[in-house]
Amino acid sequence: MGRKYVKKITRSANIDSYESLAKFYERQVEFLKHERKRVIRFFNDNNIQGDNLSIKVARLQILIDEDNIKHLTKEKNDFKKQCNDLEAENNQLKQKIEEMNVDAERTERLHKQDMERARVRNNNLYEQQLAYSWQLTNQGLVRTTPVLQRTESLDLELEHRREDME
Structure with missing residues (x-):
């Protein structure tokens, strides 16, 4: 799996604050799902x-x-x-x-x-x-x-x- 580069979001990128906040929450949800999968895998691996x-x-x-x-x-x-x-x-x-x-x-x-x-x-x-x-x-x-x-x-x-x- 390669490295995932995150694009910097700034005001100069012509993105308003609502879109920026939405992207932040989407990424936060992805992170929490990934952590949930990792914890479930740990519990399953260790019975x-x-x-x-x-x-x-x-x-x-x-x-x-x-x-x-x-x-x-x-x-x-x-x-x-x-x-x-x-x-x-x-x-x-x-x-x-x-x-x-x-x-x-x-x-x-x-x-x-x-x-x-x-x-x-x-x-x-x-x-x-x-x-x-x-x-x-x-x-x-x-x-x-x-x-x-x-x-x-x-x-x-x-x-x-x-x-x-x-």
Whole structure:
């Protein structure tokens, strides 16, 4: 079927408005007849009849609804799985944080114990130094090495401990 060319109707074509309107309605009627034939052909090709039409439309609607429900159920299950995965990951992170806190507290406690031991050791060394100096003074000997101050001996003790730890 070839292309149908429509002649343009204008006022310059010497057609009055009544004839133009009549042609428009004639073409509109032809178009509607063509559409009617197309719809009838579609119904005949698909074996759709009046009584079956409402039943088939209802069945089609049920199928569409079931498909939507399946899709939504699948989507809901996917979201549940993601939520469960995120919750498990969150629990693992909480456990890891708890373990790190315990390790930090333990390390802090050990450092405090080391500092206390270093202070006690420093005090003992300082007292030993004073006793040794007193003995030297009582015996009349002169000490040639300078006397360590408490802070210097504590610094030396901590420095030796750091070297031992490394």
